[in-house]
Amino acid sequence: MRFNRLALYGLLGIAALMILAPVFIMVSTSLKPMDEIRDGSIFALPVEPSFDAWREAWSGDCSQTAGGNCGGLSSSFLTSVKIVIPALFLSVGLGAVTGYALAAWKMRGANLMFAALLVGMFIPPQVTLYPLIIMVRELGIFGSIPGLVLVHVIWGVAFTTMMFRNFFKTVPQDLLKAARIDGAGFWPLFWHVMLPLSLPILGVAMILQFTYIWNDFLLGLTFGGRSGQPMTVALNNLVGSQFGEKEYNVDMAATMLTALPTLAVYLLSGRLFVRGIAAGAVKG
Amino acid sequence: MAEPAQGALKTSHDGRWRWRPQWTARMALIPAMTITIVCFYGFIIWTFVISLTRSRLLPVYKFTGFDQYVRLFANERWWTAMQNIAIHGFLFIGGCIVFGYLLAILIDRGIKAEGMFRTVFMLPLSMSFIVTGVIWQWVMNPGLGLQDAVRELGWTTFEFNWIVRQDRAIYTLAIAGIWQQVGLCMALFLAGLRNVDPNIWKASRVDGIPVWRVYLHVITPMMRTVFFTVFILMSAIVMKAYDLVVALTGGGPGFSSDLPAKFVVDHILNRQELGLGAAGAFVLLCTVIAVISPYIHFELRKARDGGGH
Amino acid sequence: MNGVELRGVTKAYAGLTVMKDINLEIEDGAFLVLLGPSGCGKSTILNMIAGLEPVTGGSIHIAGREVTELEPDERDIAMVFQSYALYPTMSVRRNIGFGLKMRGMPKADIEKRVDEIGELLQITPLLDRKPSQLSGGQQQRVAIGRALVREPSVFLFDEPLSNLDAKLRADMRVELKRLHERLGRTIVYVTHDQIEAMTLATKVVVLDKGSIQQADTPENVYRRPANKFVASFVGAPTMNFIDGKLVQDGDGIAFDGGSGQLPLASLPTRARDLIGQPVTLGARPEHLMFDDLGANARVLLAEPTGPDQYVRLAVAGSEVTARTGPEQHFSSGTDARIMIDGARVSLFDPESGRAIL
Known part of the structure; x- marks a missing residue:
């Protein structure tokens, strides 16, 4: 029995180490100067840790970069923030209202729409990419933040709607009946009864949508243009476009900076994220 | 709740006109419905139409029948991508299921610090595919990465240079992918294990059945639907996989680690082969539909059985 | 006039008629109980009165005006649910006041009314709690308070006591009856529990398969059931049914069950007039009396319940249950003599099940 326990913790420990090793490598590399990277093992701790690489990744060091791609991630960080905040609130808000309407108000065709959304969640974005480009271009917001916000709302609404619909379906019918007898119409029922009930799921949806939107690459790449480049796209450019010797410490620092916001949300939200991922895991 | 009323407006008891709440509900559905109809299904049809034309840089509505599909299936890069998605899908989905299930079982054995282990295993999930790709590209760097580190330890013949080898690059995708997604699979399996009736464990202890046998013969068959869900979710990730390839291998060396999702984006955005890209996209969609349709069927049945009265 | 009237109401789901031509008049101040097994349509009727489900045909009138097309909140009704259906995120005070708020009543007036209701139902100390902090019985009081505060013409109760334990249920029954007597409002009450129906109702409507079987006072429903369904549904242990015919027996009449009289x-x-024709005899357990002049019977099993004793007997080729006091001892397999109180039994047509006496 004691041996079994030991083996159990041993296996879990090895697994945890394997998961954490790349994260450790990322952090430690970002703190090393280049010569330490060249001479030492990736597993080695930095001898003289410094944040120089972070500074360069954040604000850029034009003296060392040949060609146009000067400037760090700071401007694309701002772009990402400007995309995430409106896209987050719009997609979650729209999903909440749509999910509520589908779940609480019996309508002909509600099941059909449910099915259409469910399938929609699995459609690879590549399939509708070109028509979407044309639409956004026709609207005159291609290559801008509003364009990206719109695209994120379009791609997020199926997922948020499903989350809220599935939650609101668990609200007892009697509660809805009681509210209707009390005289609550569509909006009062939503504001006073349903939305307060859904606070936990609202939190989950916000966290997941934040993660998805922040982590998106394809939409940012396609619709961002030069002025609406989110952080993931900037990171990929930075890593891919260096001339001369690659500065792995800067790459890792930039990676760290890009991952930090979602990592922080994950670590701070803890159980909410786990619950949400299990409940609404459908999105990839 | 009330079924659809005939008209949006009707007289109230005091003679005033009153807007029926059911109609507000319908109005509230309009934005999402528009998105669904236009941006999902309408655009799928549009893409299909483009795939029947000669479009290159811009859509040209000169129809050439299924020529683009013929070209697609004669395209060597497409076949590499299709082969790769099969290899990657098998390794990635299989790895996620096996490791995710094992981790879930280990955690389910009543361990201390369960929360800590769960947090660790799910940590990569919060990171983007781009971040994952960049990290692993560095870890697998043949000059300064893992290969170098192991050689410095004394094993000088150690080789791990898959990322730069044509015949191995595709396997690196599965490694990075499993690292990122195994936590999600673990969470789903763990939720399933926690749903198992505790009396089954009591009964098996009374009967003196070894724990591993209970898992193998009793618990695993009970988790059928969880396996099914995990399989579908991971398949969806495989089909969409674009970011990870871009960041990890860039599809290379050459096109040796290309995937269909990347093929499509490249042809639509960069190679001015709109028609061909659209054809690829449509084939990709058909594959997705073939894989997920049992799942959709299952979900809808659940919704119908569980949905109101 | 605060009654309720259903005129020729029909209900169909997806083209399938589940309820046909329901006519029901509920007088002002009545305590009407809709009684029946699950799936009989009693809740559907209640929901149609409330406006939560539309009628397929016919009309509904509340307090003398037609409400068939009106929304639930325009019908001047209030409803109490089996699950209490309290708004989980609101305090008790806001729960009770929510309906008034939705009607645009000023805050101060709402407060006053809620306080009054709190006193009436003795829940004043609970007003600032959340529903989850209340016991089942307390939640039910709040649900009743939420209905009372609006002072509607008609109260609708949908199995309000089913989620309470037996002791609390008995207490709440008494309280509901007192409340009805004090307020004198019309109540429509759905239940499958015949004890609730018998104790609370001024009028009981027994339903089965979407149609009204009998609508009468509780006494008459029990004593003079209109058909075999009502007879078997009301009363526990259930009524004994024996098929046979009436025969002349000296000066009197006897029942011939085929293998004995x-x-x-x-x-x-x-x-x-019925002599010679086939009938189904319906006799409640208390209609069977142990009497030395009676017919031969064999004791199969005795079940003492405390105040009573149910004795299972074989008589005239059938098995029947008799109810008697706990004093006498019956052993299985012994003989007994029983008599049936002809003044209280029912006779049914074996074909249609309708009462013919």
């Missing part, structure tokens, strides 16, 4: 003392004289 049962004397039916003091059967009404008009039963003579």
Whole structure:
């Protein structure tokens, strides 16, 4: 029995180490100067840790970069923030209202729409990419933040709607009946009864949508243009476009900076994220 | 709740006109419905139409029948991508299921610090595919990465240079992918294990059945639907996989680690082969539909059985 | 006039008619109980009165005006649910006041009314709690308070006591009855529990398969069931049914069950017209009396319940249950003699099940 326990913790420990090793490598590399990277093992701790690489990744060091791609991630960080905040609130808000309407108000065709959304969640974005480009271009917001916000709302609404619909379906019918007898119409029922009930799921949806939107690459790449480049796209450019010797410490620092916001949300939200991922895991 | 009323407006008891709440509900559905109809299904049809034309840089509505599909299936890069998605899908989905299930079982054995282990295993999930790709590209760097580190330890013949080898690059995708997604699979399996009736464990202890046998013969068959869900979710990730390839291998060396999702984006955005890209996209969609349709069927049945009265 | 009237109401789901031509008049101040097994349509009727489900045909009138097309909140009704249906995120005070708020009543007036209701139902100390902090019985009081505060013409109760334990249920029953007597408002009450129906109702409507079987006072429903369904649904243990026919027995009438006769003392004289034709005899356990002059029976099993004793007997080729006091001891397999009180039994047509006496 004691041996079994030991083996159990041993296996879990090895697994945890394997998961954490790349994260450790990322952090430690970002703190090393280049010569330490060249001479030492990736597993080695930095001898003289410094944040120089972070500074360069954040604000850029034009003296060392040949060609146009000067400037760090700071401007694309701002772009990402400007995309995430409106896209987050719009997609979650729209999903909440749509999910509520589908779940609480019996309508002909509600099941059909449910099915259409469910399938929609699995459609690879590549399939509708070109028509979407044309639409956004026709609207005159291609290559801008509003364009990206719109695209994120379009791609997020199926997922948020499903989350809220599935939650609101668990609200007892009697509660809805009681509210209707009390005289609550569509909006009062939503504001006073349903939305307060859904606070936990609202939190989950916000966290997941934040993660998805922040982590998106394809939409940012396609619709961002030069002025609406989110952080993931900037990171990929930075890593891919260096001339001369690659500065792995800067790459890792930039990676760290890009991952930090979602990592922080994950670590701070803890159980909410786990619950949400299990409940609404459908999105990839 | 009330079924659809005939008209949006009707007289109230005091003679005033009153807007029926059911109609507000319908109005509230309009934005999402528009998105669904236009941006999902309408655009799928549009893409299909483009795939029947000669479009290159811009859509040209000169129809050439299924020529683009013929070209697609004669395209060597497409076949590499299709082969790769099969290899990657098998390794990635299989790895996620096996490791995710094992981790879930280990955690389910009543361990201390369960929360800590769960947090660790799910940590990569919060990171983007781009971040994952960049990290692993560095870890697998043949000059300064893992290969170098192991050689410095004394094993000088150690080789791990898959990322730069044509015949191995595709396997690196599965490694990075499993690292990122195994936590999600673990969470789903763990939720399933926690749903198992505790009396089954009591009964098996009374009967003196070894724990591993209970898992193998009793618990695993009970988790059928969880396996099914995990399989579908991971398949969806495989089909969409674009970011990870871009960041990890860039599809290379050459096109040796290309995937269909990347093929499509490249042809639509960069190679001015709109028609061909659209054809690829449509084939990709058909594959997705073939894989997920049992799942959709299952979900809808659940919704119908569980949905109101 | 605060009654409720259903005129020719029909209900169909997806083209399938589940309820046909329901006519029901509920007088002002009545306590009407809709009683029936699950799936009989009692809740559907309640939901149609509330406006939560549309009628397929016919009309509904509340307090003298037609409400068939009106929304639930325009019908001047309030409803209490089996699950209490309290708004989980609101305090008790806001729960009770929510309906008034939705009607645009000023805050101060709402407060006053809620306080009054709190006193009436003795829940004042609970007003600032959340529903989850209340016991089942307390939640039910709040739900009743939420209905009372609006002072509607009609109260609708949908199995309000089913989620309470037996003791609390009995207490709440008494309180509901007192409340009804004090307020004098019309109540429509759905239940499958015959004890609730018998104790609370001024009028009971027994439903089965979407149609009204009998609508009458509780006493009449029990004593003079309109058909076999009502007879078997109301009363526990259930009524004994024996198929056979009436025969002349000296001066009186006896029942011939095929393999033996049962004397039916003091059967009404008009039963003579039925002699010779097949009937189903319906006798409640208390209609069977142990009497040395009675017919031969064999004791199969005795079940003492405390105040009573149910004795399972084989008589005239059938098995029946008799109810008697706990004093006498019955052993299985012994003989007994029983008599049936002809003045209280029912006779049914074996074909249609309708009461013919």
